[in-house]
Amino acid sequence: MSVVVFIDTRGDKLPKAAQEALTYGKHIAAKLGGGVTAVTFGDGANLEGLGAFGATKVVVAKGVKTIESQQLTKLVADTATTEKAQVIVCVHDGTGKAVAPRVAARLKAGHVAGAIGLPNMDGGFQVKRNVFSGKAQAWVSITSPVKVISMMANSIPIESNGSPATVSDFGGDLGAARVTVKEVRKSGGGINLPEAEIVVSAGRGMKGPEFWAPVEELAKELGAATACSRPVADMHWRPHHEHVGQTGVAIRPNCYIAIGISGAIQHLAGVNQSKVIAVINKDPEAPFFKAADYGIIGDAAEVLPQLIAAAKKLNAER
Amino acid sequence: MKFLVLISQVPDTTARIAFTNDNTQYDGNGVTWIVNPYDEWYALVRALELKEANGGSVTTITVGGADCDATIRKALAIGADDAVRVDAQPTDAYGVAAQVAAYAKDKGFDVVIAGKETIDHNGSQVAGMVAELLDLPYVPLASKLDMAGNTATVERDVPGGVEVVEVNAPFVISAAKGMAEQRIPNMRGIMAARTKPLTVVPAAPVETLSSTVKFELPPAKQAVKMIPADQAGQLIELLHTEAKVI
């Protein structure tokens, strides 16, 4: 009756989404009356520390350094079988998307991708997830004995009050890697967009890439990630991984500040689950105002300096 | 190279999202159906480009009813050689993947390409499940795909950056933005599509592991609070003291 949580612990800092996934698993394990086994790979430091977020055991495959979906699937599925796991939790990101569906197919387990809250386990097993690119949510019922859940970032408050976990190496055979990594290009040291709690986003209203400095400055003052609308990425004003919306990244931060973005339905689809939305647009008729909590009708060039000054003042006070 | 491209049909990106039967079913009334953008713009077009450069064939596969035939013809108009429709109503991602795998398992496809995700289900699930059921390597979220002989070089999005990986055919891949540019079908393509083969194959027996029991729409927004442009700094104060999000 245990829960297995598969997370990517490579790098020097445990990603926020991994902390959330462990907390998520801990809540399910408490309901099932079992423990949480964290499964991971590579040589991430301080695996005992995963105990703080709810793991009692950690199983690590040190030999696997990259996201090799077949090896990692075997790692997770075999551990889940050994641990008699009823629920397997993953993160709905580039690592989880490579592994979770495979694990589900291998174990004939129902899979909910993009869960946005804890399952309802009263009577059945139902999980709420995003559908229609965030324009709606669905309750999905899993009927198989083993269940796989991939959780969206920012879905649960992190709890970190547990004691250190016991760490062991995975002993089984994971087979040979069939996908080999030739090169890794890190995308800046900024805040990871899907995990960000505050996002400052700008659109075609900015007129050109040379006007992005104040957007970046505001983001920096607020500790926010930067994002953009699709045409901005298409015109190469900003990198593609910043493109949010129906055909870009879907995000759900606490605060989304949109500057010079009209609020087309495809853009809203990826951001309308933000807790609070603030819109700055010079056109009072911009559709984005209908989806906003706060609005300013004004020119970005005049509004942004005021926002930066106010953010600096706030930072100086706290 | 033999390419198999997974094509799904989704409501147009501007379609109204509403539900019927006590919020248990999507209301497709009056909705225009399109080829899922990731499948059409990236997966299909890149397969066609690689076929045009190196030879081979591009087959599409769709799991769905006869109502999908019009969108399948669109994929043929863009340039696919032939299409397969597995005559089954999709239940969950596993159901779709199991149908695709049952069809593909003994056909000798070199590259199986799906979209990154469907814009209605947003699962990013089907391709990975197909890979597992066919015991093939899988590269999800690929923004670039090049082939030299049997070896593919792929760029893929991973947390915090981009990885360049190498994999040998046969393999499964899911296509994200960047892999190709959208192609608009021309008149010749549309005419040719009418006579290209669209084979309907019966469904294989497949288990259902999960099902959607209820939909919800997000709660309606409160009226927007406007702040005068010459006092824009107030926004930061309100986000801090009132909304408590910064």
Ligand SMILES: Cc1cc2nc3c(=O)[nH]c(=O)nc-3n(C[C@H](O)[C@H](O)[C@H](O)COP(=O)(O)OP(=O)(O)OC[C@H]3O[C@@H](n4cnc5c(N)ncnc54)[C@H](O)[C@@H]3O)c2cc1C
């Ligand atoms: C199939 C499909 C999928 C799509 N997917 C996405 C998606 O995922 N994400 C996405 O973003 N879009 C997507 N789009 C595009 C979408 O329809 C819009 O075209 C796009 O979001 C518009 O971007 P924008 O708001 O930056 O630009 P515009 O629509 O050009 O809006 C610019 C806004 O800036 C304002 N403005 C101008 N100057 C200033 C100024 N000085 N100060 C303040 N405001 C100013 C204008 O009033 C205007 O409202 C998709 C479209 C299709 C057809």
Ligand SMILES: Nc1ncnc2c1ncn2[C@@H]1O[C@H](COP(=O)(O)O)[C@@H](O)[C@H]1O
């Ligand atoms: N019914 C279907 N028939 C064929 N391919 C599908 C179907 N549903 C999904 N796919 C493919 O799988 C990809 C991922 O879908 P999903 O897992 O639903 O996000 C899509 O982009 C399609 O390429």
